[in-house]
Every structure is written in C-alpha cells, then in structure tokens.
Amino acid sequence: MPLFVILLGISVLLFFISLAMKIAGKLRLTLPFVYLLIAVISTFFTRWTTENEQLVLYGLYATIAISILSWLKSLKDFINDRRYAKAVEDDVSWQIQQARERGISLDDVYVDSQGTLRHNETNKPVI
Template sequence: MITVLIVSLSVSAGLFILSLLFKVAGRLRLTLPLLYVLAATVSTFFTDWTTKNEPLVLTGLYVLIGLVVLSWIVSLIKTIRNKRRESAYQSALNDDIAWQISRARELGIPIDNISIAPDGTVLDAKTGQPLIPLSHYEQTLG
C-alpha cells in the first residue's frame, strides 16, 4: 500500500514539474527544444541509436535553439517598431493639440475654458463642442 502511495506521489510530482517546465518554456518560446530534449532523453533509455549518432542529435538541438533565438530577435524588432510608431503618433497628437491651443488663443478663447478629448480634439469645457471646427483645418491645409 505504501509503495502505491509513493509511486502515485512521485508520478504526480513529476507531472507537476513537467507542467511547470512547459509553462516556462512556452513563455520563453522554448517548447520545441524542450520537447526535443525530452524525446532525446527518453530515446536514450530505449535505444543506442542516440548515443551512436550524438552529433546529429546535438545538431538538431542547436538548430531548434537557433530558431528560437531568431524568433526572439524578430519579436524584439517588432516591439521596437511598434514603440517607434506609438511615439511618432503621440508626437503628432501633441503637435496637433499644441496647434489647436495656439489657434484658440489667436481666436481669443481663454485656456481655462477648454478641455481635451481622448482623440486630441480641443473642446469648449462648457458645451463639449470642438473649439476649432473642421473648416478651420481645411482652410489652414488648403
């Protein structure tokens, strides 16, 4: 009876550790190399092919790790591009808001009577209407 309990606890603990390994590997994009290492480890116990072809086995592992590193690099490049795009958008939004505020000053509208909408439109604080209608933008651009 105690033997069954020990085996059951051992299997449960092993599966728990394996689950944690796969969660960490998934976050780091190392799932394929982990599967490869587990398959290579298991195959070592059942056949001597792995020991005879160790350079081939290690080459496969190195290729998978290289692909993971390449995936990390691609993700890093995408993240940098997205941050730059967000920064450029935020800069353009700030420039637009500054232009709207300066235009409101030119029109004689006090600064304490305005608010800024989430989309960057400068609004009259009391009415909630845009201070500078679209026609002013078109005249400035046209």
C-alpha cells in the first residue's frame, strides 16, 4: 500500500508540473518557470544555492525581464498589425465609395490581395 501512495503522489506531482509548464508556455513564462524549478530543486542538493541566494534571485529577475520584453514586443506587433488592417480597410472603403460615385457596380469589381479594387474583366485598377 505505501508503494501505491508514493507512486500516486509522484504521478500527481508530475501532472501539476506538466500543467504548470503548459500554462507557463501560453504566458511565455517557460524560461522563468524552468529557472525557478531548477533553483528550488538545487537548494536541496547544493550549499552554493543557499549561500548565493541573491545571485539566484537576480537570475530569476533577469528571466522575468526577458519575458516582459517579449510581451511588450508582441503587444507592439499586435498594435501595428491592427493599425495596418484598419488602414487597408479604410482604403478599400474609400475605393468602393469612389467606384460608386463613378457609377461602377460592385458586381463588376473585386478586391485583390494588395487591397486594390479592380475590374473583373480587365483586371485594371478602378481608381
């Protein structure tokens, strides 16, 4: 019976570590999580970690700072993508408005991959 309890405990521990790794991966905190896990485990095996605790914490802070910089870069890229999509949407809307003012039916035109409004038959830009 005690062997079963030990194996069950190890299985539950590994499950929670796996779950934490998945969450850390989604939040881009894998590097700090692994660093923290190694630092915690190493305190049981070496005296160096306990003697240089401040240095270990600086390493953890550095990995967290790297993760925050990664988040900020992703946020900047997301904002730039949204601005570009909005600009393309506004441009296509303006082209459609110009085509309507010129009496061109929307059934006779299409929008290509660059966002240019073109005639169906001639493939020439409307504007």
